[in-house]
Amino acid sequence: MASNAPRKLSKREKRTKVIIYIMIIAMVLSTFTAGLAYLI
Secondary structure, eight states: OTTHHHHHHHHHHHHHHHHHHHHHHHHHHHHHHHHHHHHO
16 A cells, blocks of 8 residues: 555646646736737
8 A cells, every 4th residue: 555655646746737737838828818919
């Protein structure tokens, strides 16, 4: 059980990191497009 727990945590951490990165990219893209629309 001790050897399986950290593996699950690492997988979950990787998944959460990927989700966070996607959210940050989406926010940056949305703000960038909004800025362009405002400039135009």
